[in-house]
Amino acid sequence: MTTVTTRTVTYPADGLTMVGHLALPAGTGRRPAVLLGPEGMGLSDVERRRADALAELGYVTLAFDLHGGRYLGEPAEMLARCLPLLDDPDRMRGIGHAALDVLRAEPRADPDRIAAIGYGTGGMIALELGRDGADLRAIGTVNGLGTGRPGEAARIRCPVWAGVGSEDPIMAPAQRDAFTAEMRSAGVDWRFVVYGGALHAFHHPPVDHTTLPGVGHHPRHAERAWRDVVDLLAECLPVPE
Template sequence: MIARREVRYDIDGLTMVGHMSRPGGGGPWPAVLLGHDGVGLDDYQRGRADDLAEHGYLTFAMDYHGGRTFFGEPQAMLDRALPLMANPARMLTIGQAALDVLLAEPGADHNQLATLGYGAGGRIVLELGRTGVPFKALAVIHPGLPTPRAEDWTNAGGTFLLCTGSEDPLCTPAQILTFGSALQDAGVDWRAHIYGGAKHAFWAAPTQPDGTPTGGADHLSPTVPGVGHHAAHSARAWRAVLDLFSESIGAGTSRRPRA
């Protein structure tokens, strides 16, 4: 049985509220750092951390909004996320603080390290990878992408997985492939998954105000343009992440992945 707990830590002028998920049994365990998307650290992404722990990965889901989420508040989310994404040094500081929390956790295997990021959280973990953090696997789902320059990625290692939807206007397939080409020119191993018909944040199932699923693909609360749920591709993207981590840092995939 996994163990999960809230972890508070101070960075960027805020008290962050992260989520640590530990596998059952004894360590050491391969370690995964997870970065949430711009809306905030929600139940879905805490659930991703828990699912990774059930697969044998010690996982820390960082926070970069000080415990806040921005459901139904797209402008407030953009006001917080866009200045952050315009400041690589600030993103790196936030990401490094979360990585320090993960690596300080008893049982973390510092030699078997991976990361996963969604949206703006994908950009944060990319900044860590760019500066040479020794991730053996780096997976990003509709990330905020930096300028694609091969010279910026010569210190990166491991295997990159880049995922987006064919209908995502914020992280387009063309942008993913251009960024992948820069990685390739830098000698980085990479792969891309483009999910046909999927929009931005295709993993995020719409919910009622009480948190129950609407059962549809369209969000009832205000969002940024181009957001929509795609259940089949949500499951496929998660399976791709699990396959990458199994290949790269060695924990098994005996459980059926959840959508």
């Protein structure tokens, strides 16, 4: 089994001190890197384990923070912070760029070979980095399909992969249609996967607190979405032998 090294990193963003999770693969050389964004509740052990799994595959991975080291398990508190954030592309980009700067500065990370993957709010932040022209090799978003400001998707410089559950009421059909129309009109290299029968946050293991209506785990599709993310990285960001 490959040895993965992890450490906590702190950095400023959105007026807060963010607390991210950095996972480094075995060895000493530079490796391709992945910026990993969490659901709106914030960074948890779910994303930390995903970062560690990507490091096992050879990627320097930073799971970034949204809420200054806090996990917002109460839906009302989470919505009170996330809804204004999701309405403000510049704030989302600020959070994303702050984390991206930390990842680029990591000596083990190849600053020219970085992908951004996110879930929910984290996925929307990954998309906003692309719309801001960030130098990324791939963008992946699971149930985070926000539509950007008109015309800015043309600045996306890499393939985009998106996944959503067919029964997700939060990422409703009209929102999916707006996202795909934006990608098409911008000429982006994009893919869109709909996982039949899955709700919002279908990829996330069950939690021990109240969730929003329409949220539910789907084990089979969670595994499939993870494989799709790994395949995207293997295509766009292969790890050197």
